[in-house]
Amino acid sequence: MAAISGKVVQHNLVAKCCQQDRELSTKYRLYYCTLSRRNLLPPVGGKLAWNGNSTMQLDALSKSKRGNVYCNAASSSTAIPSVEKSNFLKLQNGSDIRGVAIDGVEGEPLTLTETVTEAIAAGFSGWLLAKKKNVSSKCLRVSVGHDSRISAQKLQDAVSRGLARAGVEVIQYGLASTPAMFNSTLTENEEFSCPVDGSIMITASHLPYNRNGFKFFTSAGGLGKPDIKDILERAADIYKNIANENSKGAETAASLDVKRVDYMSVYASNLVAAVRKAAGNIEKPLEGFHIVVDAGNGAGGFFVGKVLEPLGAITSGSQFLEPDGLFPNHIPNPEDKTAMKAITKAVLDNRADLGIIFDTDVDRSAAVDSSGREFNRNRLIALMSAIVLEEHPGTTIVTDSVTSDGLTTFIEKKLGGKHHRFKRGYKNVIDEAIRLNSVGEEAHLAIETSGHGALKENHWLDDGAYLMVKLLNKLASARTSGLGGGSKVLTDMVEGLEEPAVAVELRLKIDQNHPDLQGGSFHDYGEAVLKQLENTVELDAKLLKAPVNYEGVRVSGFGGWFLLRLSLHDPVLPLNIEAPSKEDAVKLAHDVLNAVKEFTALDTSALTKFVGV
């Protein structure tokens, strides 16, 4: 790891100067930075040494609440396998990176090795540097956090090494939530080394324990698909060098100095402040409310001790708050039926006023009222829309494509807002809301049935915890205005939302190796299936194609609707059906089956089973 032992230590020291640049008054800045750079000594025996005095002086001047930690600079001393560029590109999952980080699951070979991770982090540094024109890499700082996965520590160290290669200052947050990581690019607090120039969250959301991945942020928000591709291309280019250096690891291992900051406390205190402010600056606006949290052993446990308790809530009965990357209790996912059952049971068993559940990295959430009624999917969107439309009458609510017709009626007829049903994908929904505002259409909420949601007032931060803060504000303010306690105020807000008797999602796989693809991509094949369905629908008088639709084929009929579309990530066509009865749902499913049955690479068995053929 020659480069680490030389360049990294040097860069790290110089980066430290840049941080001091931000902290020190002009008078001292030049002196200390010049001093420490001057005292940098050349490599000795494969390692780099420097005169500790200047660093100590700098450290003494720093008021950061942090500790210095040392990662092993080299990950291994064995030969590192080569990785093709195409394999790097396969790690892209929409606007995230996802891969296998733990070996041992049959058919799932390791793709996110430490060296690959290092290369990706170095690729991000390169991308960031290219964005921040006229800034030296040595003046960039990047925060790194992770969820509760068992590969988290290993990848955090690898990310840190990759960043440090480029001379970027690394600030580790340890266990953190995805929204907190984005927030660290916006927070103005030099004591905590904020704002950072970029941020990396190590997470694979609700996926199985062996997976992991990365989300990247700057103050402009989460990176988009083209940025991720750019980072992976850069990573593929750098990989070979890193692998060569890492293969020499044992002889040249050195220590990498990174900072550790308890940023989750800063982030959580902002949430506490938001609730206090909304309640008229009351210290404990939730006093007497019993609220249980289910963190599913992900990163959301902080919400109990750092948010609810300081606000005065009783939190007994909260469960699965301890991080455990094997997720032994249930999948941390508000879309998962078992997970929703678990929080509902906790609410009922504890006679709590409200239940809150988060996904692994806390960018998604759902709630349960005191009677056990779930606020997730369309109902959570209805509730959030009611809250936001009280504050911003007439505003547009942007949602994903699988939202119900009943939700549109509720938002438009009952709440007097406008429902803009867009595409699936939290980033698509948020970007669309930002676009609408930029062309003069006011939109304050972008939210998905998956439990992702972002508000304009919160910098369009995709934040499950902030969604829950909006519910807490409502509880607290209802009581202040004498409307009584409990979660009835929330339940009343979704009164009138029409809900279908049947709502299903069937996921139809495309076999990518099937001869019917004729060497083409699953994407093209999926598009051909959709075109065929569209043509069939046009000839059927009982079916009506949605006049405005942004993805797939959405059709009304038999008192309900269906949407067939391409998955954002997988060779899959998800089919959503909602209908007033099973019989009507089956009729809709039948029409889809008849239209697509000639596509032999499409696995329609779920559909066949549903229609009972």
Ligand SMILES: O=P(O)(O)OC[C@H]1O[C@H](O)[C@H](O)[C@@H](O)[C@@H]1O
């Ligand atoms: O298109 P699908 O396979 O149904 O996946 C769509 C979903 O993928 C991820 O989970 C994203 O975080 C969601 O924002 C998105 O809605």
